Amino acid sequence: MCAYTKIGKTLFMNPGRKIFTLLTIGDKILIVGLLLFSLFLSYFLMINTQTGKIAVIWVNGREIYRLDLSRDQQLEFNGTQGRFTVQVKNHSIRMLESACPDKLCLKMGAINRANQVIVCVPNRVIIKIEGGKSSEQFDVITE
Numbered sequence: 001m002c003a004y005t006k007i008g009k010t011l012f013m014n015p016g017r018k019i020f021t022l023l024t025i026g027d028k029i030l031i032v033g034l035l036l037f038s039l040f041l042s043y044f045l046m047i048n049t050q051t052g053k054i055a056v057i058w059v060n061g062r063e064i065y066r067l068d069l070s071r072d073q074q075l076e077f078n079g080t081q082g083r084f085t086v087q088v089k090n091h092s093i094r095m096l097e098s099a100c101p102d103k104l105c106l107k108m109g110a111i112n113r114a115n116q117v118i119v120c121v122p123n124r125v126i127i128k129i130e131g132g133k134s135s136e137q138f139d140v141i142t143e
Contacts, residue, residue, distance in 0.1 A: 052114045052129030055093045057086065060124045069093060069112070069129070079123035086127065098123055 023031075055067040059079055067073070067088055074087045074096065082099025092112035095105045098120055105120035111129055118127040 049113045049115075050131065051091060051112050052116070053131030054129070055086075055088070056128050056130055058126040058128075067093065069131075077125075079120065079125050081123045084120065084123055084125060093127060093129070094118070095120065095125075095127070098125075 053069055055069055056063055057065045057067070057077065059077065064077065065075070067075070067086070069088055069091045072089050074085060076083055076085045078084075079099065083097075084095060084099060084105075085097040087094055087096045089110075090112075092110040094110035095108065095118055098105050100120050100122040102122070105118055105123070105125070108118045111118055111127075114129055114131050116129045119125070
């Protein structure tokens with residue numbers, strides 16, 4: 001009898017048996033190590049990301065406006081499917097209203113860190129935060 005069938009029968013015949021009893025000590029150490037590594041990496045990336053200073057708005061692949069995130073304001077623009085409204089408040093920007101059918105861009109919430117993006121695909125709108133170290137360096141150089 002193969003190990004998979006034996007484990008499968010054991011789990012179905014004894015539903016109260018915990019899955020962790022089937023893991024070896026090496027499996028448990030590996031899982032805990034991966035969890036700790038991912039938490040450390042998330043913390044490290046969050047600390048090193050700087051807040052942005054400028055939001056750039058593109059419509060249909062062309063830059064149409066640059067907003068200073070230090071001034072609270074609310075502005076309307078025209079997209080390919082209709083008007084959209086952005087709100088700058090507390091050094092962050094969010095999409096307040098949009099003419100797109102699914103409204104996913106509204107659900108993305110406010111962004112305030114360098115290189116964060118809000119995208120509205122039907123309206124062909126991209127809002128990106130610039131500023132800090134990460135936007136001043138090259139990402140990729142091609143020949």
